Amino acid sequence: ALEDVSALGxxxxxxxxxxxxxxDVSALGxxxxxxxxxxxxxxDVSALGxxxxxxxxxxxxxEDVSALGxxxxxxxxxxxxxEDVSALGxxxxxxxxxxxxxxDVSALDDVDHLVLRESGVTDFCLVPNAIH
Numbered sequence: 001a002l003e004d005v006s007a008l009g010x011x012x013x014x015x016x017x018x019x020x021x022x023x024d025v026s027a028l029g030x031x032x033x034x035x036x037x038x039x040x041x042x043x044d045v046s047a048l049g050x051x052x053x054x055x056x057x058x059x060x061x062x063e064d065v066s067a068l069g070x071x072x073x074x075x076x077x078x079x080x081x082x083e084d085v086s087a088l089g090x091x092x093x094x095x096x097x098x099x100x101x102x103x104d105v106s107a108l109d110d111v112d113h114l115v116l117r118e119s120g121v122t123d124f125c126l127v128p129n130a131i132h
Contacts, residue, residue, distance in 0.1 A: 017055070037075070057095070077115070096121075 006027040008014055013033040016022060023041035025048065028034055033053040036042055043061040045068065048054055053073040056062055063081040068074060069088055076082055077097035086107040088094055095115040096102050103120040 005016065005022065005025065009027040009030050011031055014028065014031045015035040016039060017035050018038040019036075020040060022036075022039045023043065025036060025039075025042055025045065027047075029047040029050055031051055034048065034051045035055040036059060037055045038058040040058070040060060042056070042059045043063070045054075045056065045059075045062055045065065047067075049067040049070050051071055054068065054071050055075040056079055057075045057077040058079075060078065060080055062076070062079045063083070065074075065076065065079075065082055065085065066087040069090060071088075071091060073093040074088065074091055075095045076085075076099055077095045079099055081101065082096075082099050083101040085094075085096065085099075085102055085105060088111070089107045090110050091108075092111070093113040094108065094111050096105070096119045097115050097117040098119070100118070100120045103122065105114065105116070105121055108114060
């Protein structure tokens with residue numbers, strides 16, 4: 001099982017989807033394109049703020065995404081503990097499908113592509129006008 005990924009930080013594109021034992025991703029902040037989908041033990045993503053394209057879909061322990069405001073493309077689908085996405089307003093592409101705790105997306109003015117399928121957003125008046 002892959003647990004230590006500290007030597008992979010200089011890789012341009014890295015796909016580690018469904019690595020069941022992986023929890024520490026702090027060394028991967030310099031990777032350009034990073035797929036951590038289905039990595040069930042990943043919790044702390046604060047070091048990944050400079051990743052360009054980041055797939056965290058199905059990372060069910062991820063809760064705090066406030067450090068990811070500089071990411072270009074971010075998939076948080078199925079991140080059921082994510083609630084506050086106010087720091088993600090400058091992303092180009094954001095998928096919040098299945099993020100049932102996310103109810104306020106009013107700070108996402110500059111997001112070009114926003115997916116809200118099965119999210120907690122019920123008041124679509126809170127969706128920024130640029131996205132409608």
